[in-house]
Amino acid sequence: MKKATTIYCLLLLLLIAACSKDNNPPAPPVVENNVLLSSTTSFGNVLTDSLGKTLYFFSIDADGNSGCSGGCVTNWPIFYKDSLRLASGLTASDFGTITRSDGQKQTTYKGWPLYYFAGDANPGDINGDKVGDVWFVAKPDYTFMLAKTQLVGKDGVSYDSTSTPGNSPTTYITDDWGRTLYAFSPDSFNVNKFTKPDFSNNSVWPIFEGTAVQNVPSLLSKADFATIDVYGKTQFTYKGWPMYYFGADSLVRGKTLGVSVPLPGVWPVFLQSSPEAPKP
Structure with missing residues (x-):
């Protein structure tokens, strides 16, 4: 009789645990921001992607359209996110999207199309600033x-x-x-x-x-x-x-x-x- 009671109690405990698990589903995965503000020693806060890769402005893009095409895009790949998730300190209304002459979409900040620099091998690199006196690191301020x-x-x-x-x-x-x-x-x-x-x-x-x-x-x-x-x-x-x-x-x-x-x-x-x- 004692053995049966013990088995019954164990089954009851398992049932309670199962019910408790059903009532407390696992927390949803954390969604990372895909545009960050990264602090740097030389440039202060700069815009980066979720991995910390630096973003840039092109001074030829003053009218809001991208002037970088063909081989230029090889050296300066475009940055685009369909759904932006912004780090604290960034304002959604400062961002937009353009459709380039090649049909691709590109994310903009304050009207400036955003790019990477192929010469930045690692997150945190800022090797593209002032290249040709037309490329500048993207800053919010x-x-x-x-x-x-x-x-x-x-x-x-x-x-x-x-x-x-x-x-x-x-x-x-x-x-x-x-x-x-x-x-x-x-x-x-x-x-x-x-x-x-x-x-x-x-x-x-x-x-x-x-x-x-x-x-x-x-x-x-x-x-x-x-x-x-x-x-x-x-x-x-x-x-x-x-x-x-x-x-x-x-x-x-x-x-x-x-x-x-x-x-x-x-x-x-x-x-x-x-x-x-x-x-x-």
């Missing part, structure tokens, strides 16, 4: 970026970096979304001579506002950027030149209509080599 495109004015004429008609791409400074910034040639060092106190003309040439310069592409020097007060608003400057958008560009990335208004040279784009603004 650029205040400024560099574009390299053909300047085309509102008059439909193509211009070179000297505001002279000509067909040659120019490397110029944009905001972090690739929107063109301009200088006003009558301005002087840290003095905005265009904007009216009531900002009634600000829609024509809006000032580029911000609080502080965070990061700039490695081809530029952060020390060349600063801010000034303009009737209670804060405007960014480069080498003392106040920085503006052109209203007719409609904040569309890659547009450079202002280079011909009202005449070429009055509102030039910012070059790395732009001279310091004259002292008042």
Whole structure:
């Protein structure tokens, strides 16, 4: 009798364990983020994939389309994720997707298509920054970026970096979304001579506002950027030149209509080599 009771108790315990297992199903597998913010010594926070492989911007892509095709893609493979899972500190609205001319899809960040660099053998490698002065490590906190495109004015004429008609791409400074910034040639060092106190003309040439310069592409020097007060608003400057958008560009990335208004040279784009603004 004692033996039967023992067997009964064992069976009862097994039954309870089985029921308990059914009521507590295993936890679902942890889904890893496929876009990370990785901290580096030289570059601060950079965008990487889930394995820590570094991502890059291409300055030729200022209009939001990929200018890297053919053999370029061999050296700079495209980055694409159908469903993004972002690490803390990243914002979903900053990401998008484009369809390339070759039919492939590519993930973008702040409108910049994202790439790997074939020369990065290991996670954490950043060997592609500043290659050809057109490739830059993808960072979430650029205040400024560099574009390299053909300047085309509102008059439909193509211009070179000297505001002279000509067909040659120019490397110029944009905001972090690739929107063109301009200088006003009558301005002087840290003095905005265009904007009216009531900002009634600000829609024509809006000032580029911000609080502080965070990061700039490695081809530029952060020390060349600063801010000034303009009737209670804060405007960014480069080498003392106040920085503006052109209203007719409609904040569309890659547009450079202002280079011909009202005449070429009055509102030039910012070059790395732009001279310091004259002292008042």
